[in-house]
Amino acid sequence: MRFRLSSEAVDSAQLRDALRHPASGGFCAFEGWVRNSNEGQEVDGLSYEAYADLAMAEGERIVAEAIERYGVTDACCLHRTGDLKIGDMAVWVGASAPHRDEAFRACRYIIDEIKHRLPIWKKEHYVTGESDWVACTHVYREHEHERHHHHGHAHHTHAEAFVPDYSRQVRLREVGEAGQAKLAAARVLVIGAGGLGCPVISYLAGAGVGTLGLVDGDRLDASNLHRQTMYHARDIGELKVDLAARRVAELNPTVTVQTWTEPLDVANAVDVFGQFDLVVECTDDMRSRYLSSDAAVVSGTPLILASIYQYEGQLQFVSAQPGQPCLRCLWPDEPAPHAVGSCAQSGVLGPVPGVLGAMQATEALKVLLGLPQPSGSSLVLVNLLDFTIQHLPIDSAQGCALHGGCVEVARRALSEAEDEAGIDLAFGRLEDAMAQGFTIVDLRDADEIALEPMPVTVARWIPSAQVMARSCELTAGRQLLVCASGRRSAHAARQLRARGMREVYSLAGGLAALRLTI
């Protein structure tokens, strides 16, 4: 219960302590007090009357909305009923969150909505001895202005008035009016609105690509801001695709934007790819890259892949034409997560994804305009420490061609992925999984476990790098593999399934997902 009505004085210390959580780096509270005047009349007290059932249900909804909307760890609200004196606390709102911005905004949202929506009536007692019921009017709701300012209808009027000026690119002999018309007719899907995605989305929107599809399930984190240049500090906690769509609307309102707030999966990837002329893969996720390569090949949609590591990057164009190499021609199987590193583990200099993303955007425009792509079937290695770029031609005859061709290999991989769709299981608490007979297996490294111990006593600890060698320990009954994010556990579960171990599962989203549901 996160919303309460109380006829007793508010114990704010107790309310605050209930919001303490290891995942919270900040806490913000709002207290509403009874003041001694209203609209020029001296007041010496108030009474609150509530339609309790409705107020409780609506209050609970408001707090849940704030948690969902701003991604805060926890929040609560208590509203007084009965008679109050000057200085008494009438309402208390608190929110705790990883970062202060979400906490402030959630707090503000709750108090604004409470004032606006709750069936609570205020009767003011004036020093003259009179009293009066006071209607709550003129409620200013900050978040409405946020939304209005950012998306809202303002853009419609703007879109009618705004005439984009593409003269600087139209002047290029290779572009011209005909090229600009090609861009306006083009539909491009950008998967991932992070370090690579920011320049890709910005440049394609600016260039006047007619339709942009944006896919990303993540919310903006403060640690993204050094490389994800479309976003603002005030946006922390919001869905990146919403922010990116807003940015596109601000940059070029003539662009049509479609958004997906969940990553694509094996069930929809081929269909979604089929709705676009070109896909740009900008995620930090190997699994997404392989799914994109398979979906590109099967749907015949060209794909531009890039990935980065610290000061370097790799770029590959998959034309999805017969005889041209795909991702699997080079790396037939998805590498283990520990082999590929990530920005979080290995670190990254902010401009590195910027450079690689700008290269992807350039390649995308070349594809759409029909310009020559001399590195079309190469792996391009970009080293920003010494500014070298190497082109390594990929011999498609040595790739999937040896295993039935790219389309056949991709179809097989997609059908295997469909079989594995039941591998990821979501639980709110690990205790629930144990009650259903799952053996919990912790795949994290010792240093991770020291930082975040398991919330339950686990049956086994096998670091992910050893899991295949020690698979014989996982034969009795249903096993639930657990890691920090769900990536290593899902990869291990798939590998074990491939060895015929049908009762191995992975905790979807890892421990991070559990933390969100507490």
Added chain:
Amino acid sequence: MTVVNLQYYAQLREQAGTSSEQVTTTAASLQELYEELRVRRGFSLTAEALKVAVNAQFSAWDRPLRDGDTIVFIPPVAGG
């Protein structure tokens, strides 16, 4: 003895502490050379996880070494 020029990318560059080096080796193939380097440099990745290119062309691991070859070891990377 063969003298070859090596270039490292990503995790290998990080673990080797350098982007490139020249080595003199008795290894007969790329595979043998990488195993030798793995021990000496403490590389965590095995050859199966990598691609190798010689003189700007991807190559099979059993390719013999020749004096002056420029060899690039490439791990897959995932950041974005």
